[in-house]
Amino acid sequence: MLKQLYYIVPAMFCCYLKATAQLTTPDTASRESLEEVVVTATRTPRTVNNVPVPVTVIGQNRIERIGALRLNEVLMEQVGLQIITDHGTGIQLQGLSADYILILIDGEPVIGRTAGTLDLTRLAVGNIQRIEIVKGPSSSLYGSEAMGGVINIITKKMPSALTGQVRARARRYNTVDLTAEAGKQNNNWGWYLFANRLSTDGYYTTDSISKAIPAYAALTLNPKLHFKLSRSVELTLNTRFYIEEQKNNQGVQETTGLHMLKERSRNTDINISPVLTFKPSDQYRLQVRNYITAYRTKTTIDYQPENKLYDESFFRQLFNRSEVQYDHTFSGVHTGTLGIGNIIETVEATRYDDGNKLSQQYIFGQHQWMPSKQFNMVAGFRYDRHNQYSDRFSPKLALRWNINSKVSVQASAGGGYKAPDFRQLLLNFTNPLAGYSVFGTSVVAAGIARLQQEGQLSSIYVEPAAIQNIKAERSVAFNVSVRYDLFKNVNAQLNLFRNNINDLIDTRPIALKTNGQNVFSYFNYNKVFTQGLEFQASYSLPFGLQLSAAYQYLDAKDVTVWDNVKAGTVYYRDQATNVDKKVKRRNYGGLYNRSKHSGNIKLLYDNNRYDFNVSLRGIYRGKFGFGGDVNSNAILDDPAEYADGYTVWNLSAQKFIKKITIEAGVNNLFRATSTYDAGLAGRQWYVGAAFRFVKSDRRYINQQATNNNL
Amino acid sequence: MRKLSIWIAASLLITAGACKKDDDSTPAPLEAKTVNDINGNAADNGGFSMYFNLTTGAIVPASDSNSTKWDIAFRATTIKVNSGKSGPGTAAAQVVSKGFDDLLEAPADGYATDGDAFAIPTGANNGWYTYTGAAASGPQHAILPIAGKTIVVKTANGKYAKVQILSYYKGNPNTSTADFADLTKRPLGGYYTIRYMIQADGSRKLQ
Numbered sequence: 001m002l003k004q005l006y007y008i009v010p011a012m013f014c015c016y017l018k019a020t021a022q023l024t025t026p027d028t029a030s031r032e033s034l035e036e037v038v039v040t041a042t043r044t045p046r047t048v049n050n051v052p053v054p055v056t057v058i059g060q061n062r063i064e065r066i067g068a069l070r071l072n073e074v075l076m077e078q079v080g081l082q083i084i085t086d087h088g089t090g091i092q093l094q095g096l097s098a099d100y101i102l103i104l105i106d107g108e109p110v111i112g113r114t115a116g117t118l119d120l121t122r123l124a125v126g127n128i129q130r131i132e133i134v135k136g137p138s139s140s141l142y143g144s145e146a147m148g149g150v151i152n153i154i155t156k157k158m159p160s161a162l163t164g165q166v167r168a169r170a171r172r173y174n175t176v177d178l179t180a181e182a183g184k185q186n187n188n189w190g191w192y193l194f195a196n197r198l199s200t201d202g203y204y205t206t207d208s209i210s211k212a213i214p215a216y217a218a219l220t221l222n223p224k225l226h227f228k229l230s231r232s233v234e235l236t237l238n239t240r241f242y243i244e245e246q247k248n249n250q251g252v253q254e255t256t257g258l259h260m261l262k263e264r265s266r267n268t269d270i271n272i273s274p275v276l277t278f279k280p281s282d283q284y285r286l287q288v289r290n291y292i293t294a295y296r297t298k299t300t301i302d303y304q305p306e307n308k309l310y311d312e313s314f315f316r317q318l319f320n321r322s323e324v325q326y327d328h329t330f331s332g333v334h335t336g337t338l339g340i341g342n343i344i345e346t347v348e349a350t351r352y353d354d355g356n357k358l359s360q361q362y363i364f365g366q367h368q369w370m371p372s373k374q375f376n377m378v379a380g381f382r383y384d385r386h387n388q389y390s391d392r393f394s395p396k397l398a399l400r401w402n403i404n405s406k407v408s409v410q411a412s413a414g415g416g417y418k419a420p421d422f423r424q425l426l427l428n429f430t431n432p433l434a435g436y437s438v439f440g441t442s443v444v445a446a447g448i449a450r451l452q453q454e455g456q457l458s459s460i461y462v463e464p465a466a467i468q469n470i471k472a473e474r475s476v477a478f479n480v481s482v483r484y485d486l487f488k489n490v491n492a493q494l495n496l497f498r499n500n501i502n503d504l505i506d507t508r509p510i511a512l513k514t515n516g517q518n519v520f521s522y523f524n525y526n527k528v529f530t531q532g533l534e535f536q537a538s539y540s541l542p543f544g545l546q547l548s549a550a551y552q553y554l555d556a557k558d559v560t561v562w563d564n565v566k567a568g569t570v571y572y573r574d575q576a577t578n579v580d581k582k583v584k585r586r587n588y589g590g591l592y593n594r595s596k597h598s599g600n601i602k603l604l605y606d607n608n609r610y611d612f613n614v615s616l617r618g619i620y621r622g623k624f625g626f627g628g629d630v631n632s633n634a635i636l637d638d639p640a641e642y643a644d645g646y647t648v649w650n651l652s653a654q655k656f657i658k659k660i661t662i663e664a665g666v667n668n669l670f671r672a673t674s675t676y677d678a679g680l681a682g683r684q685w686y687v688g689a690a691f692r693f694v695k696s697d698r699r700y701i702n703q704q705a706t707n708n709n710l
Numbered sequence: 711m712r713k714l715s716i717w718i719a720a721s722l723l724i725t726a727g728a729c730k731k732d733d734d735s736t737p738a739p740l741e742a743k744t745v746n747d748i749n750g751n752a753a754d755n756g757g758f759s760m761y762f763n764l765t766t767g768a769i770v771p772a773s774d775s776n777s778t779k780w781d782i783a784f785r786a787t788t789i790k791v792n793s794g795k796s797g798p799g800t801a802a803a804q805v806v807s808k809g810f811d812d813l814l815e816a817p818a819d820g821y822a823t824d825g826d827a828f829a830i831p832t833g834a835n836n837g838w839y840t841y842t843g844a845a846a847s848g849p850q851h852a853i854l855p856i857a858g859k860t861i862v863v864k865t866a867n868g869k870y871a872k873v874q875i876l877s878y879y880k881g882n883p884n885t886s887t888a889d890f891a892d893l894t895k896r897p898l899g900g901y902y903t904i905r906y907m908i909q910a911d912g913s914r915k916l917q
Contacts (some may be wrong), residue, residue, distance in 0.1 A: 022896075144805045235768050235874030261875065278890055449802060458825070458826040458827075459825075459826065459827075475834075498824075504744060505714055512826055512827050514826060516826060516832070569807065569808060569809075569810075569812075569858070570858060571809045571856045571857040572856065572858075573854070573857040575884055575885045575886035576884045576886060577884075578876045578877050578882055578884075578885070578903070579876075580809045580810065580811075580858055580874070582809070618715060628847035628848060629840070629845070629848070630848035630886070632855060632856050632857040633856065633857040634835070634856070636841065640847055641849070679862065
């Protein structure tokens, strides 16, 4: 709703949102999606038709019209993105799981992962101006976790007139979402404030004691400040505060029978990001950023009804990143970028030793060459040095060729990596019941020495000295994309991708204890690949209708298993006869939780005469392996090891009456269900209303959806 | 049955021996034998494991547990070999990731004896079996042999044998049935059905 004022926003605001010629001139072409400026692909502002990697942009209007409350609800409607609920609501992209997807807010990473999953329900969407999605590795710019892709949330800019909005939405499961926002850009300074409270009872997907999505209440605050210190120097301060209280029930089977447990957890999340930009001319830009973020969780589990403590755990992470980036444009066709940074991270948790300090230094460089409108090329690298694991070099090369006005080709090759997680580095855990021990690679030497001293070891299989050189998990990936604008109102895009991922980290026994149990640590040994194609087409029909369809084919396999299947050394047990048989190639289904086929179809209708819109979206997820094993070989090969596919239909509508918006809709219209998908709630209606105020007589313009990603 | 097995084994020994004398280029194919329901429940065996001799194909009484008359022994999900902490012998074993019928020759090395750790690793997914726990599909809380795992034993008298665990439940039941999934109807556990083949001539050939 603030968007109508964007073009008069003073030249520069956000860290990456450097003013460019495209932005400063009143941008009548902004309705043309191809002129949209994106920042994620190159860490410099570029129009979307001028970057060599495909960038999907989801605009604010799209987020609002589907009635989304949290980021997962926006992303679930995108092709190639699959919501997976596993220790939180995470995202899978090109077949890579949540561990390998970097989530950024205005270019700064969101921290606080549980078992690799960054819970997307922590991220409110009301302060989002647009979401940029870059598929394929971007570790050459962003470092760890940018292996499968980068999802960058760009928050709203400050409007030049005092503008604000309040919005309330109610949904099934007693879900209430309240939002208020306001902002103003003055001559020399500006402010923006966003506040949101979401509460829900959560829901069950199966007949169980625990809810699939727990009851929770969360508060988000996002204050921002902007100062223009001189003609060429600006300072912005972007902050975010988040607090969430969750509760759920659990059952535990003990010798005395089944006990009920009550679980309560509190998550807090703080992000503070000051950015100083020095930009004396269009040729140079120097940015100094210091991002500090903290994530904390505390979980208490009590026996019910006696309220006696069952378990208590905590996790505290602090992340500080200082970074300098310099961009230099010369001869009009070259842009060089050089950046250096330092990261200090501390982590404390129930199963870690105290005083864990991780430090990392990095340098990245990028050269963009744009000799003509037809052709451009980007080459970049990043070198990361870490005090806990081996150094890492991540290159990337990407090019774009606009063959003619209708056809363009993008191709890229790059390296991605993911740092070993805290558990893999720092875990120091001995199971009190079973008696086995697990050590992270940074603490294994001390752990083994201690056990040896205490006489608890009977033999050592692997010398601890050999374990400390753990490497980051790494990938090499190739992406090719062809876009074809058949007519003005019809376009299609085809992407092909392949990710080769090496050095996946897993546990292995390293020593034997005198109690007969093993000591485990972490090693790089597994390899997987994912490959596939993605096809999207959209068609702007007359009468304000827009139709689009998208499809992804995905093939994701464990390389070792696949090689063994091909060599005929993988067996399954025929349960009827208890005889082992060889697994046939066509029966190996690859990695769990990947759907070979997925896609969506969307029909949008905009009525400008009566100021309303309706959107109907169908999101298909094909059958997927849910992780069960029925034939004793621990791989996905039996039809009974797959969960059925399903289609979720979501319907939503908005009506604009002057300054008021009324909205209503139904999510999961036909009650698709899956035992193996906790994110799939029952049919959920919602209603909402918003009121906006603008301290000027500027008439509200109902903007059409301007983005091309459907 | 037991007597018959002895006779088969004895005749095999004789045949093998005969072959070696006459012409060792075409040995007669070895026979894979199946033994049903070896009871590995210590409570049924006076607190002892169930001892087994691969050469004779016969159960060895617990009174001979401190002898080299047995090669392998069963106790719940643990399979011991006659060496180290388990017995006075020198038997050794390893678990090979190859199907029983495809394993045509015993590995030359890689054998372990029973020390602090058993030669055949214990625990789910470590050695020969997996435990289904509260599995989302299939039977829950079941001990199922891992497909494509073959135990290779170097017996107390230096012969090579391969062993496949067919079932851990009495009567070698079909594990995909509703009856097996039903814990109240599932046959008793701890009863091993094994398929094995032993090479009497001391070579590593197992076919």
